[in-house]
Amino acid sequence: MRRDLIQHVESKYLRQDVTSFRTGDSVRVHWKVKEGEKERVQAFEGVVIRKKKGQHRATFTVRKMSFGVGVERIFPLHSPRYEKIEVLTHGDVNRNRLFYLRGLKGKASRVAVQEDTEAKAAAKSSKGA
Amino acid sequence: MKGLIGKKIGMTQVFNDEGNLVPVTVIDVNTCQVMGKRTPEKDQYSAVTLGFGEVREKVLTQPVRGFFKKNNAAPRRHLKEFRVSPEEAAGFNVGDAVKADMFAKGQLVDITGITKGRGFSGVMRRWSFKGSQTKTHGTHEYQRHPGAIGQRKTPGRTYPNKKMPGHYGVEQVTTQNLSVVAVDVEKGLVLVKGAVPGHNDAIVYVRPSIKVAMREQHKAARG
Structure with a gap:
């Protein structure tokens, strides 16, 4: 009963339009930024290196290189503050958590792209547009 | 009305209006009911007695059963008097259910409970x-x-x-000025930001913040 009530509360905060993606995928997160009164959308593009489970508490970490510096950002998967998540490519990886990317630079730090899914993703995005 | 009796369900996190995760305690106030009243004429003070939590009549003693019978109310496990002004008390009749909508989102409340031992x-x-x-x-x-x-x-x-x-531990503690994050009238839930004294399933008393009330009083007195 205790669990039921907590779950009832938490279920209200679940996003219904969660995009499915996996670690290794390249994604573009359209994050809403508030500047004073105005709100604008800022994209954060990179590789998903970790997904954490947990109902509405689930998060994922996106890593990118910005002017030669590695930047990682953790997003709540059910946050109302992003507009959408675009999946750009599906990565071909053998790990669930890609922390080894932190130690790599340049060409070595790229994630191999799954070939067949790349075409699929392209077809999908063209349909959506 | 000056408060509710509730049960601490537990803690979780929810997104607020800004989209930030805030820690909240879920409090169940589902079965709150007016069980009796104290009047200045009879008792020298004015108060409303609230009851909370269902209980089988069999487990109650005769005197307690008599109290419920006299007021014509279904038995409740927990009783608590809340001091109110006679004018305010007039708005409550014995048997009335008291709902979570007494509190509004953003309001500050004080929560009293017995701490963990x-x-x-x-x-x-x-x-x-x-x-x-x-x-x-x-x-x-x-x-x-x-x-x-x-x-x-x-x-x-x-x-x-x-x-x-x-x-x-095991002492009465009041945590002041916790803000109400959400109210679910249908399920009888109040979500307050932050921690609340006591273990899960403990009985807590939720009252409007006394500091806010005092501030308003001072303001009114100053004109």
Whole structure:
């Protein structure tokens, strides 16, 4: 009963339009930024290196290189503050958590792209547009 | 009306209007009901008695059963009087259900509960003493001790109320000015930001913030 009530509360905060993606995928997160009164959308593009489970508490970490510096950002998967998540490519990886990317630079730090899914993703995005 | 009786369900996190995750305690106030009233004519003061939680009549003693029978109300496990002005009390009839919508989102509330029992605790847990500052240099068996408890010949005694080890917890504590994050009238839930005294399933009293009320009073007095 205790669990039921907590779950009832938490279920209200679940996003219904969660995009499915996996670690290794390249994604573009359209994050809403508030500047004073105005709100604008800022994209954060990179590789998903970790997904954490947990109902509405689930998060994922996106890593990118910005002017030669590695930047990682953790997003709540059910946050109302992003507009959408675009999946750009599906990565071909053998790990669930890609922390080894932190130690790599340049060409070595790229994630191999799954070939067949790349075409699929392209077809999908063209349909959506 | 000056409060509700509730049950602490537990803690979780929810997104607020800005989209940030905030920690909340879920409080169930589902079965709150007016069980009786105190009137200035009869009792020299004015109050409303609320009941909470269902109970089988069989487990109650005759005098308690008589109280429910007299007021023609279904038995409740927990009873609590809330002092209200006679004008306010007029709006409540015995048998009325009191709903969570008494509180609004953003309102500040005080929550009273009985804290978790910690048994016989040392000074580090009970009074947040720092303990020994070193584990080496010859220190042994002294890492969680209280240190000195007084001076020398003068005064030659330990002062009263010196913080020492002893029983800790199981005391009534009120946490003030917790903001209400959400109210679910249908399920009878109140979500407040932050922690609340007591274990899960503990009985808590939710009242409008006394500090806010005092502030308004002062403002009114000043004109």
